[in-house]
Amino acid sequence: MTMTVADIRGVRPGSGSALAVLGLSDTDRDRLARELAGLAAPGADVDRASTRCHQVFAGLPLDVLQRILDFGRHPDTPGVALIGNLPVDPVLPPTPRDGRPCPDKPGYVAEGVLLGLSSLLGEPVGMLSEKEGRIIHDVVPVPGGERTQTNQGSEASLNFHNDIVHDPVGRYDLANPDFLVLVCLRDDHERRAVTSYADARDISAVLADDVLSTLRSPLFRLNAPGSYTRQHAGGAEVLSDPVPIISGSRAYPEIAVSANGVHAMTSRAGAALDRLRETCRSVAQPVRLEPGQALLINNRKGVHARSAFTPRYDGLDRWLQRTYVRRSLWTIRHRAAPEAGRRIHL
Numbered sequence: 503m504t505m506t507v508a509d510i511r512g513v514r515p516g517s518g519s520a521l522a523v524l525g526l527s528d529t530d531r532d533r534l535a536r537e538l539a540g541l542a543a544p545g546a547d548v549d550r551a552s553t554r555c556h557q558v559f560a561g562l563p564l565d566v567l568q569r570i571l572d573f574g575r576h577p578d579t580p581g582v583a584l585i586g587n588l589p590v591d592p593v594l595p596p597t598p599r600d601g602r603p604c605p606d607k608p609g610y611v612a613e614g615v616l617l618g619l620s621s622l623l624g625e626p627v628g629m630l631s632e633k634e635g636r637i638i639h640d641v642v643p644v645p646g647g648e649r650t651q652t653n654q655g656s657e658a659s660l661n662f663h664n665d666i667v668h669d670p671v672g673r674y675d676l677a678n679p680d681f682l683v684l685v686c687l688r689d690d691h692e693r694r695a696v697t698s699y700a701d702a703r704d705i706s707a708v709l710a711d712d713v714l715s716t717l718r719s720p721l722f723r724l725n726a727p728g729s730y731t732r733q734h735a736g737g738a739e740v741l742s743d744p745v746p747i748i749s750g751s752r753a754y755p756e757i758a759v760s761a762n763g764v765h766a767m768t769s770r771a772g773a774a775l776d777r778l779r780e781t782c783r784s785v786a787q788p789v790r791l792e793p794g795q796a797l798l799i800n801n802r803k804g805v806h807a808r809s810a811f812t813p814r815y816d817g818l819d820r821w822l823q824r825t826y827v828r829r830s831l832w833t834i835r836h837r838a839a840p841e842a843g844r845r846i847h848l
Contacts, residue, residue, distance in 0.1 A: 596817030
């Protein structure tokens with residue numbers, strides 16, 4: 503096992519919000535590869551596949567396993583972690599063009615890595631308004647979606663945001679994932695795409711008290727995710743109830759920002775929102791994902807963004823796989839859609 507923070511801009515060793523970087527040994531990587539090589543397509547029985555992948559990853563050395571578990575369970579740990587030297591699929595088909603699962607993928611090592619890491623953080627969950635409720639999301643550039651604020655985008659930078667979930671109760675930050683796990687199968691042609699993470703602790707430390715106080719007031723309305731507005735509102739905005747952007751204690755703040763737009767309800771709130779965006783850019787920690795790497799993102803401790811890149815739609819475009827992870831499915835049981843599957847929610 504190796505631990506390093508070298509070559510990661512913005513890391514502040516000793517800071518609770520610093521990027522955690524963990525690299526597996528070649529021995530551990532090769533064992534994972536062998537044990538995941540025979541994994542069947544996980545969509546047929548996600549619970550069984552997740553359990554098997556959990557079993558495989560539970561065999562990691564104790565220090566490695568604890569670092570991953572600690573990332574998910576403690577308030578004072580970093581909000582983002584990069585894990586390297588993971589096994590990869592020996593053969594990859596062309597990158598799918600429509601964001602749907604590849605029907606002829608010859609193996610499922612990447613899916614096994616995704617489910618194994620996810621199972622250490624909590625419970626992978628599907629939302630019917632996102633990727634039709636699938637547990638494993640193929641995040642790829644999609645023709646026609648190049649400039650959207652969604653995971654289909656490419657040529658426009660994706661704004662700093664959390665992955666949120668529309669909820670008729672008016673709050674979009676309650677049923678959202680606690681974590682995202684991203685596994686890189688293929689990077690973009692020019693290797694330009696960068697994922698950046700801005701931790702609410704770092705943001706709060708930089709902001710002036712009056713700006714922070716405004717951001718902690720219910721003066722903002724989040725727009726529902728683009729996937730929801732596209733499917734259910736013809737692209738029109740569907741705004742939340744008035745909510746604060748930052749909440750919780752000063753030591754352990756939570757932040758909620760929608761990629762699809764935030765409406766400030768006063769001029770003071772608008773100025774605070776502008777300052778927040780500037781601050782996110784200034785404190786963000788950038789990571790360029792490569793095959794064999796995974797990014798663990800706490801979806802409550804911070805916000806993330808993605809830089810622009812140029813797709814070619816030639817079968818070799820950037821291809822990530824993603825899961826939404828909840829620490830528990832119990833707290834969103836009111837959104838369960840049992841006819842679609844035990845892990846699928848409205």
